[in-house]
Amino acid sequence: MSLRETIESEYKNALKSKDKTKISTYRLILSSIKDLDISNRSGPNKKVTDDEDIKKLFKKMVKQRAESIEIYKKNNRNDLLEVEQNEYNILTSFLPKQLSEEETKKICEETISKLGASSIKDMGKVMGELKKQHADEIDFAKAGVLLKQLLNK
Secondary structure, eight states, X not given: OOHHHHHHHHHHHHHHHTOHHHXXXXXXXXXXXXXXXXXXXXXXXXXXXXXXXXXXXXXXXXXXXXXXXXHHHHTTOHHHHHHHHHHHHHHHTTSOOOOOHHHHHHHHHHHHHHHTOOSGGGHHHHHHHHHHHHTTTOOHHHHHHHHHHHHTO
């Protein structure tokens, strides 16, 4: 079953169970996927939207939710925080599990030693290798911070 079919199935289940939070989140997701379909159909590089495109969209949406959650926490907006947190949880359930900070650090250290990186100038090379090997598993915002720490030693 494709990612799109899974989302549509979950949306139907949410409608049956009358879960307003899930219904609104799935509608938001399906709407974003339709926008992606339209942009993929028009333009110079016409193509059919596949699961990889949808995963990229989800990563972007998750990042937006994470930023909003931080802002709402700082400003004590618990009403908005709860909505964003629910959307975040639903979106992340469709993405591959992200590695913990310790696991990410271990992989960064291994990649640095494998490539023989020694300074911050090698960061691009290391990031490129990480993206090739662990594109779906690593949060690259965290990895960037870890790499700067490890390469500045």
